[in-house]
Amino acid sequence: MESFASERGEPILGALVAAIQARSGELSDLDGALGDGDHGINMAKGFGMCLEQLSARSYGLSEAFSTLGGVLLDEIGGAMGPLYGTFFRGLARASKGRERIDAELFGSMLEQAIAGVAALGGAKAGDKTLLDTLEPALAAYRRALSEGKPFSEALGELAFAAERGRDSTREMAAKVGRASRLGERSRGSVDAGAASACVILCALAASMRTLLEEEAT
Amino acid sequence: MESFASERGEPILGALVAAIQARSGELSDLDGALGDGDHGINMAKGFGMCLEQLSARSYGLSEAFSTLGGVLLDEIGGAMGPLYGTFFRGLARASKGRERIDAELFGSMLEQAIAGVAALGGAKAGDKTLLDTLEPALAAYRRALSEGKPFSEALGELAFAAERGRDSTREMAAKVGRASRLGERSRGSVDAGAASACVILCALAASMRTLLEEEAT
């Protein structure tokens, strides 16, 4: 069964931070269309601070996620501070003490992370939030596994569904968050949180697939 | 000897106000280049208020100038309120009680008006102010009379010299007023007050020439 060593926190966190920083402007622009335009810069700032805190030493995946979650919660604020803080602390908690990450474990990591986000924010699928990316992505991932697909292929399904989930928010009217006050005017633009969730899931999927390949060879 | 009836205040004041209102934007732009950009609007406002005060009745030239001077002094303020207020009150005082305006009388009206401006403002020719229009214009007018030219021709010389006087301020460095703080940067643009003084003298000259022609026929 495919898996990779959980001590490989660095390449995963590095790719994640790079992806968020590269898309920071785009995420702020999306937030600007419906909200206050700060989403990308705050994400980039928080993810960058985490990388700095962990620099000059090596760390496992759980520690990486736990540090990232802590920075988001303690230093960043905004709506995404607690939401993604909870998300990454969920990923961290579910993988804590585990030596290898396999398909099943990653599934329960995602489950715990997403459940935390849903509980904290009180939003559900269709409200035009990051959950519209996270939930269908998790469902697609689960479906792939139940169809017997290998870990790396399921990760591909995860990323693919995340993109579709993100895009699905374009035609939604926002129910929570700042954009909800726009009512019908909130249609026509993708939700910033749904977009950043897609960046995160795609970056995780890509770097994990690289690790799986590396260990396979 | 050419002259016109001093009771003809209306056509002269009307033409004067119309000229200032037509050039208001231009005067503000000139003031904006070196000062604070309000010259044209305040002139237009004051001249317009005067016309309103006098509307619905007929009035002589001295009364017109006296009302205009009073409005400028009491209602308008700025640097041009007292300067032009003094100017028009000078014109009014020197023509008060006179039935006809001839070349000699208009010469002493101008003299009294300009002397008042110079005494109040403490500026002299070359300082880049309205005096750089007024003084050479008066000198040219006087010269024309001493050369035996008729009133209407001397008015032509007055207007011509006023334009050259105004243009002469382009290359001057301002010595008084807001623009004086600009030092060398104040060169290259005509002084707003010199420009409005030119509008005033030219409008007076033109409307007086029309009156002279009318009375001659």
Add this chain to the structure above:
Amino acid sequence: MQRIINEPGEVVGDMLKGFLKAHREIVAATGNPRVLKYSGAPVSGKVGVVTGGGSGHKPAFVGYIGRNMLDAVAVGEVFSSPSAKAFLDAFKAADSGKGIACLYGNYAGDNLNVKMAVELAEEQGIRVKTVVANDDVPSAPPAERSKRRGVAGEVLMWKVGGAKAALGGDLDAVIQAAQKAIDNTRSIGIGLTPCTIPAVGHPNFAIAPGKMEVGIGHHGEPGTRVEDLKPARDMAKMMVETVLPDLPFRSGDRVATLVSGLGATPVMELYILYDTVEAELAKAGLRVRRSYVGNYFTSLEMMGATLTVMKLDDELETLIDLDAQSMGLTQFGR
């Protein structure tokens, strides 16, 4: 971007340093660089009054720290809620053992961070109660009032809460007064030009020349509709007509009013707006007992204005009238 800043990402930290230097007599630092407190806090025997919010709204939020005003404030990035930890540390800085009244605005981020901070505080034995401001009428219909944003009405809520605590009210009394304040307060904003978050570097929305956003939020969130610019007197009428029926205010009511600029609108224009606002309130039979006009809750360099009207009863009027001393609001008692 024509700005007086150092690094665009560091504006909040740099601002707080200057703010502390300028207002030493009334404001003090705490162990958390994103938490400032009243120099006298915690005031022994007094309920601690706390708020928090994103930056870029000066004088809000730190400008209302002071005597008879706020005891501690959690400071977020520009237009971002402070972190849960910052709220928690603000509670600690203000706590004299009498409990904390956390009076904040209804935004997703603030709700989430306050919620987490309150849980952490209670674990540490600090009692916290909250009031969530939702005075912005256009941000949701009356039936969904709990969804509305908090806007400039927060200033009056803090004034009332701060005064109640200063006069010796216990936690429940302070919470009740602040809740009554916001329940009796209605606001509306109009936006004329956008603003630029320094770290973003370009405006986050556009308003076409000759247009205005009606119902805009003070983070530049788009309003509920775009209209042609109209004379100030028509803007004032429209604002009053939106606000009055919502409570509803009734003839004979006493009110306090607050007209705030959004940052770049010349204060001269706020008075032009206020001239008609008061005339319209008088027409409706309202009696203005106190009027604030100025930049009380801004949105960086946005042009525009907000109108806030609060219905007074004897208690609210006494609390609004109490003397107060802070950078954003200093007044002598009546």
Add this chain to the structure above:
Amino acid sequence: MQRIINEPGEVVGDMLKGFLKAHREIVAATGNPRVLKYSGAPVSGKVGVVTGGGSGHKPAFVGYIGRNMLDAVAVGEVFSSPSAKAFLDAFKAADSGKGIACLYGNYAGDNLNVKMAVELAEEQGIRVKTVVANDDVPSAPPAERSKRRGVAGEVLMWKVGGAKAALGGDLDAVIQAAQKAIDNTRSIGIGLTPCTIPAVGHPNFAIAPGKMEVGIGHHGEPGTRVEDLKPARDMAKMMVETVLPDLPFRSGDRVATLVSGLGATPVMELYILYDTVEAELAKAGLRVRRSYVGNYFTSLEMMGATLTVMKLDDELETLIDLDAQSMGLTQFGR
């Protein structure tokens, strides 16, 4: 032009109507619609403190009418000196028989109108003495100090003059204190964006993006040089370096500082600027006894800031510290 106005030519009158409504407790109308007075004026037995100036500078000038501040103000059009008649009527409104201290700024229009008004007043038996503020360092070299403009330092001059009169100083004492105040005060401004006089309808000058006008006047008069925008800390250093040698200020001096925005610069940025200003003053050995940061003397919606530093002696410090109550400056005594 994104403006909250009615007729562009009527902004001053409309603004004054709103201002009077909003500040009834402290400001009153007079027979001249272009003159406002302190509701208690003329204060019997007290020297009347008067100023006047163009509009568009809120809180200046009418915002400093109040208790222990100004007794009457003559109001001009936007960026235009009030008329001689308005100054005269302001003198009358403030006169209790103890004479009038007219404390105004050095502009051609104000000089001319005050001069005429003083002559008219003396004909009517009102004693008027004047102090002309000229605190703006870049507007003329030291040898021609009498040519310099008055800028935000006027606020401190009014504070001092108003306090001296309130404490019972006679006309000569008030004039002496105000003159000492301005003689010990130096200012400099930088402009980042232009402003638009409503009745003109377009900006009266341009500042290219990425540039700033150093030494700009608060009517948008061009500065003495154009420079590239730089970080706030370098702006602050340049401003301090211009101001300190001019008096000169010396190590050990006590000072009051005033950092004012020009209208549209977010107040956050004024604190960022002040952070370095105070650090530089400390480096030069100056002790800041009081610091004002905010929009104290603006220029419609211009972006930019001014720095004012005043050297204090015991008298000036006492007068600056006295409590005061006005729309633009309200403070409790120390």
